[in-house]
Amino acid sequence: MEYVRLGRTGLKVSRICLGAMTYGTPQWRPWVLEEADSRPFIKRALEHGINFFDTADMYSRGVSERVLGRALKDFAPRDQVVIATKAFYAMGDGPNDRGLSRKHLLDAIDASLQRLGVDHVDLYQIHRFDPQTSIEETLEALHDIVKAGKARYIGASSMDAWQFAKMLYVADRHGWTRFVSMQNHYNLVYREEEREMLPLCREEGIGVIPWSPLARGFLAGNRRKQDLGDTTRAKTDDFAPQLYYSDADFAIVDRVVELAKRRGVKPTQIALAWLLAKPGVTAPIVGASKLSHLDDHERKRQRVEQVDPADSRDGDHQSAEPRSDDRCRLKHNRVEADGVRQMLARYEHRHKRLSRRQIERAHGRGRRGQRIDRPDGRKASKRELGEAERNQRRCGLREHHQAAAVPGVGDDAAQHREDDDRHHPHEADQPERQAFLLRRHEQRDVPQERCALHRRSNEGNEQPDPDQPEVAMPQCDERLSRDHDGADAA
Numbered sequence: 211m212e213y214v215r216l217g218r219t220g221l222k223v224s225r226i227c228l229g230a231m232t233y234g235t236p237q238w239r240p241w242v243l244e245e246a247d248s249r250p251f252i253k254r255a256l257e258h259g260i261n262f263f264d265t266a267d268m269y270s271r272g273v274s275e276r277v278l279g280r281a282l283k284d285f286a287p288r289d290q291v292v293i294a295t296k297a298f299y300a301m302g303d304g305p306n307d308r309g310l311s312r313k314h315l316l317d318a319i320d321a322s323l324q325r326l327g328v329d330h331v332d333l334y335q336i337h338r339f340d341p342q343t344s345i346e347e348t349l350e351a352l353h354d355i356v357k358a359g360k361a362r363y364i365g366a367s368s369m370d371a372w373q374f375a376k377m378l379y380v381a382d383r384h385g386w387t388r389f390v391s392m393q394n395h396y397n398l399v400y401r402e403e404e405r406e407m408l409p410l411c412r413e414e415g416i417g418v419i420p421w422s423p424l425a426r427g428f429l430a431g432n433r434r435k436q437d438l439g440d441t442t443r444a445k446t447d448d449f450a451p452q453l454y455y456s457d458a459d460f461a462i463v464d465r466v467v468e469l470a471k472r473r474g475v476k477p478t479q480i481a482l483a484w485l486l487a488k489p490g491v492t493a494p495i496v497g498a499s500k501l502s503h504l505d506d507h508e509r510k511r512q513r514v515e516q517v518d519p520a521d522s523r524d525g526d527h528q529s530a531e532p533r534s535d536d537r538c539r540l541k542h543n544r545v546e547a548d549g550v551r552q553m554l555a556r557y558e559h560r561h562k563r564l565s566r567r568q569i570e571r572a573h574g575r576g577r578r579g580q581r582i583d584r585p586d587g588r589k590a591s592k593r594e595l596g597e598a599e600r601n602q603r604r605c606g607l608r609e610h611h612q613a614a615a616v617p618g619v620g621d622d623a624a625q626h627r628e629d630d631d632r633h634h635p636h637e638a639d640q641p642e643r644q645a646f647l648l649r650r651h652e653q654r655d656v657p658q659e660r661c662a663l664h665r666r667s668n669e670g671n672e673q674p675d676p677d678q679p680e681v682a683m684p685q686c687d688e689r690l691s692r693d694h695d696g697a698d699a700a
Contacts, residue, residue: 211259214492217390217417219363221332223292225486227262227419228255228504229495230278234270242270243499245277252281254504256291264393264419264495266296266337267318272325279326288328295322296367296393298337310340312351319360334361335393339369345380353386365391367421371406378414389416393495396420398429398466398481399459412490420485423494428454429481431467435460478503 213222232241233248243251252263263282265274275295282291297318300308308314319334334355340348352364366374366389374392381388392411396403397420411418424430435455463477470477485494498504 211261213261215417216333216363216419216492218415219390219417221292221363221390223262223493224260225493226260227264227294227493227495228252228260229421229497230263230265230274231269232497232499233277234274238270238273241499245273245280248277249281249284250501251498251504252278253285254501255498256286258504261286261290262292262294262493264294264296266299267301267322267325268296268299268337271301272321275322275325276327279328283327292332293326293328294333294335294365295326295331296335296337297322298340298367310336310343310348310351312347315348315351315355319355323360330360330362332362333365333391334363335365335367335391337367339366339373345377346384349377349381349384349386353381356387363387363390365389365393365419367393368395371410374407375410391417391419391492393419393421395422395453396485396491397423397425398484399425399454399462408488408490417492418490419493419495420491421495423485423496424478424481425454425459428459429463429466429477431463431470431477433463 212225214225215221216223228251230248230252232243233245233251234242235244236242255263263278265278267275269275270277278293282288282293297315298308298310301318301321306313306317319331322331323329334352336348336352352361355361356364364387366377374389378389380386392407394403394407396408396418403420408418410416427433433455466477466480470480473480482494482496485491496503
């Protein structure tokens with residue numbers, strides 16, 4: 211058996227956890243085994259090297275804890291096993307016999323320790339999120355339970371990712387004991403946890419111990435939509451049809467069965483091997499109602515190790531911190547995109563107070579992408595930057611009016627600007643620039659008789675042709691004329 215760390219803690223648990231929900235009394239559920247029939251399963255699990263056992267106070271109304279506690283006391287030393295239990299659901303008819311209030315949690319841990327026959331549990335978990343109790347009250351009560359020595363670690367179970375993230379934040383802010391595990395619903399049929407919860411757990415170093423890894427037996431391939439199936443669990447489990455049994459779910463099971471036949475294994479082996487290979491998953495919680503189920507689970511684990519021996523690093527699997535080969539497996543799901551979103555979030559946080567103009571200045575470029583450094587190599591001052599930007603705006607306005615006044619030039623205005631970008635606007639003399647533009651118009655064979663602007667600059671040299679209509683100047687005619695008078699004088 212391979213043993214891995216539970217999240218970022220130093221606690222070592224087996225890669226498979228045995229769930230004790232099946233052991234208790236059939237009066238609670240028809241498919242639950244009596245104590246005499248349950249003890250061989252716990253013993254066989256210990257023989258396979260499983261040291262991680264999970265139960266809850268609501269399983270068989272506390273009988274499951276008694277069955278598990280007595281069996282472990284007879285078959286294994288207390289310091290060699292990891293016992294986990296949970297609290298939240300109603301254990302009585304009173305208004306304070308449920309939830310995550312301080313009163314109920316302190317009473318529930320004492321009752322669980324008495325039923326288990328131990329002085330502490332290794333992992334104490336909240337079974338669900340309680341919206342009627344403040345997070346501070348719940349976390350402070352759990353912190354006091356740990357400080358009192360009644361629990362070594364605390365964990366959580368199914369809830370929304372934002373709720374779990376908020377609880378982690380509150381615990382860190384107050385310096386209280388932090389959650390180390392998340393027992394969520396995750397299997398081949400239900401993969402919603404891949405969107406938010408699993409990335410959150412990997413980022414925060416939380417060990418993931420999924421419940422119902424075989425979809426309450428649905429992935430065994432023996433369920434039918436018409437009559438649910440032949441087993442007692444299939445016929446009497448009213449909760450399973452609420453979770454599964456859709457057409458898409460049966461399509462997944464058919465694919466698993468097909469792959470199992472090709473590999474020569476059972477469908478449950480394919481389903482569990484898929485889950486064990488997922489990054490961040492510490493130990494799926496499996497249930498067994500037949501001794502052969504435990505043997506199958508052990509073969510599944512061994513098969514995963516043979517297929518991918520790189521999952522183990524010196525015998526210490528860092529489940530909460532995936533390695534590079536683990537990231538390769540994320541190529542075809544949404545988790546790979548989370549790294550990109552985190553990178554963009556960091557960049558946005560770094561530049562959220564910088565405008566576009568400030569970013570351009572930080573990189574030494576003006577609005578039009580021109581270098582605005584000084585000729586001596588030093589960065590231009592703020593005053594020089596402002597003058598450069600004003601000159602750029604003035605030059606761009608003049609070029610626009612000239613293109614509008616001269617037919618045929620408007621189409622090439624962009625090329626004119628690109629050619630002129632090599633001149634630094636803060637170094638260029640404006641009259642010389644106007645003369646330069648006029649020479650460019652002549653080089654492009656612009657009809658002088660149709661260009662009122664060109665005719666004015668060559669006044670006295672040529673006489674206009676009366677047969678050719680004169681192109682009207684735009685409203686800035688007076689302003690441009692002053693500029694070109696200065697150019698002629700130069």
